[in-house]
Amino acid sequence: MEDYIKVNQTIITLIQGDITKVTADVIVNAANTSLLGGGGVDGAIHKAGGKSILEECVKIRERQGGCAVGEAVITTAGNLPASHVIHTVGPVWNGGNNNEIEKLKSCYRKSLSLASEYKAKSIAFPNISTGIYRFPKQLAAETALEALFDYLNPMSVEQATIEQIYFVCFDDVNFNIFRNKLVNAL
Ligand code: AR6
Numbered sequence: 001m002e003d004y005i006k007v008n009q010t011i012i013t014l015i016q017g018d019i020t021k022v023t024a025d026v027i028v029n030a031a032n033t034s035l036l037g038g039g040g041v042d043g044a045i046h047k048a049g050g051k052s053i054l055e056e057c058v059k060i061r062e063r064q065g066g067c068a069v070g071e072a073v074i075t076t077a078g079n080l081p082a083s084h085v086i087h088t089v090g091p092v093w094n095g096g097n098n099n100e101i102e103k104l105k106s107c108y109r110k111s112l113s114l115a116s117e118y119k120a121k122s123i124a125f126p127n128i129s130t131g132i133y134r135f136p137k138q139l140a141a142e143t144a145l146e147a148l149f150d151y152l153n154p155m156s157v158e159q160a161t162i163e164q165i166y167f168v169c170f171d172d173v174n175f176n177i178f179r180n181k182l183v184n185a186l
Pocket residue numbers: 017018019020030031032037038039040041042043044090126127128129130131132133134135168169170171174
């Protein structure tokens with residue numbers, strides 16, 4: 001069973017599993033500033049999506065020198081069941097004194113804006129920064145949902161294209177945190 005809530009016209013759905021298997025217009029990647037791939041969800045997306053994703057990342061690097069923390073760039077989704085991948089760079093958790101919360105919020109906000117620019121109707125997010133970058137999971141979930149609710153409430157004009165937002169939790173800890181939060185929001 002999928003858990004979901006509706007905010008204005010947008011449905012927010014919780015899924016447990018591998019984001020590379022999710023069908024959505026846009027899949028979001030938790031990348032690093034080099035855009036050249038890595039481990040975790042980044043490794044999984046490049047592996048499943050194929051080399052066309054990396055080729056476009058290399059072009060973006062040549063054009064603008066990678067991607068800053070809190071920013072987002074867009075490429076093809078290659079072989080994934082999506083039209084585009086948005087690569088965003090989450091903050092490394094450093095104790096919380098380095099604007100990590102604002103930077104993480106910015107990842108969600110910029111990804112949603114970019115998806116809207118591309119007229120995406122659906123977008124799937126992983127739990128950005130909560131793996132190798134060690135952002136505390138509870139705080140990351142609160143930050144992600146706050147960014148989302150800020151974006152959807154009040155409904156902005158650009159938001160109108162996005163009808164479906166998926167939170168794809170890979171690990172049990174993140175899944176249970178999100179499930180509790182969504183149940184409480186009902
Ligand atoms: N589908 C969905 N979520 C996943 C998957 C998957 N296939 N695999 C892992 N996760 P991480 P970060 C979850 O480490 O913390 C890379 O090397 C995982 O359980 O992928 O933002 C990049 O190149 C966790 O909850 O990303 C960067 O260098 C979440 O994805 C660095 O890691 C994020 O974990 C970014 O670190």
